[in-house]
Amino acid sequence: MASIVLNHIKKHYGKSDSNAVKDFNLHIDDKEFIVLVGPSGCGKSTTLRMIAGLEDISEGDIYIDNNRVNKLAPKDRDIAMVFQSYALYPYMTVYENIGFGLKMRKFKKQEIDERVRHAAKILGLEPYLKRKPKDLSGGQRQRVALGRAIVRNPKVFLMDEPLSNLDAKLRIQMRSEIIKLHRRLNTTTIYVTHDQVEAMTMADRIVIMKDGEIQQVGTPEEIYNQPANIFVGSFIGYPGMNFIPAKFSEGSILIENSRFNLLDEEIKLLTKHHYQDKSLIVAIRPEDIHMASAGTDSSFEALIEISELLGSESVLHTSIHHHDLLVKVFASNIKSNDKIDLQFDFTKMLFFDAETKKLIH
Amino acid sequence: MKRKIGIFISILLILFWSLAPVYWALRTSLMSSSSLIQKPLKYLPYPINIENYSQLLGFNSSQSIWPQFESAMLNSIISATGTTLIVIVIAILAGYAFGRLEFVGKNIIFVSVLVTMALPAYAVMIPLYKIIISLHLIDTQTGIILIYTSAFAPLAVWLMRSFFMTIPKDLEESAMVDGASRFRALCTILPMAAPGLIAVALLTFLNSWSQFAIPLVFAPTNAKPLTILITEFQGKSFINYGLMTAAGIVTIIPPILIVLFLNRYLISGLTAGSVKG
């Protein structure tokens, strides 16, 4: 088990003109489950592969357990990696695949046997040990790949989108299995995904990346409640946050010509940061907009353009002064073209700078 | 249905085209020299005469040419097998390097290797002859194997490179994370490159086995292979067709056996189930 430090890591690929990873700094504690999340091409895999030693580090240092590992070969870093493609050897049985890493490290036959059987038991693979990977289902192959990683008892697990080839139901099941596995083994884990639900449900801490840069590091609650910038707010949560251009004046905000009174705390915050009579962006999650009875203070009327039923909840597509607005309410019989009254939950409202797109806090 | 008949007939024609000469050689080898010149022409070797084969293989001790034939057979086997083994090793290592590793000048080196394939053998015959003479390798197995290797390795390297490029990189990378060195990782993906390796082995062996011009110049006596020996069954005024065709028939047996044997392993789909899908 180990802590990992990434210190000003940069990655520059041969001919490209920008860095795939720019100044990545992170301190990962022992036993932590870190999820790297972000849109495609943001540098998640590149970062993970640099930690694994499969990619050269252009600048910066990586430490595992206080040892600088920049120059160490992958095999000398005592890590295990689970690949998106599973990377199983087709000509080996499940047993041989799981035991491969131990064989490479010259463990005794008996020790290999014990460990492989133990891992197979944890992962429910005992009946399949003699099979070849091609005779397994996707979920079983995924389990074999996990088995390969856990038999070695490495210091660190690295996983690059391990569940993205599975169907939705299996993904949810494997997600909880990986979490249980982590509770049981307590191995420091770095998990890459572009699925924000996986990030929210699995992580101790989430690292959100975009264009090779860290946008925010924090617990799922912090990321959800206090997104550092507009990108994070829109990336996390389904549907994403609403962002509405507005103006702060005289203790209230103006959305076009509608005036909404703010809470004292918010007035204090915005005044302190000199936003008096300035433009800013108001942000509110779809679930923090509620239905109101007509005429309630600061309620507004909204025309429902589309109403999507998700199950127990509905997502309503509407607008306020031509700015799109998504609202999440408990399933109701609201239909398209209905007119309803809505109300913001001001305690949940956030404000972002119109220029820097950063959270005002 | 019509189409199937068409395909069937075309296949028959192609089979006839390629097998007829072989049949003719077989028929000739099984006839005595007197019955060969009889009119009308005989299409079946009747009565069967195994005189040529017994002379060739030494059952008929009086006129046996077995010692000559045996040494030529050995020479052919050694040069073809030796070349194949060396070419395979080169193709694996160089093909992997060109397909997977990044190093300075990779493309230039690779293109230079390929360009040598475009040079006709005859264009380099004289300089090659001088080199082989100065190395004292004329008329030796070593010399012949060296020349064959340099001639057949580029194609083999190219084939193996393409083969390695089709194998998912993840497989090696996960081996390396699991404790394998680069070389060990290469060994773990080798079984998946088996169809490529077998294709390379077949091509190289058959090519080496059937060479004529090169051994004619570089291995005229001691290292003489079968292909050269066969042409020597002729006197000033007399060509021994029977003996020549019998030797020819025996000469194609080893390559046929090798093709039949290796063909079984040339199955595709060896990577099924290794990665997603």
Ligand SMILES: Nc1ncnc2c1ncn2[C@@H]1O[C@H](COP(=O)(O)OP(=O)(O)OP(=O)(O)O)[C@@H](O)[C@H]1O
């Ligand atoms: N071998 C390479 N050579 C050149 N550029 C590369 C290479 N690998 C990745 N890149 C570039 O680096 C950037 C980051 O890629 P990376 O694979 O880390 O993204 P990612 O976040 O894992 O995306 P995804 O979610 O699609 O897997 C991309 O712009 C990509 O084009």
Ligand SMILES: [Mg+2]
């Ligand atoms: Mg990736």
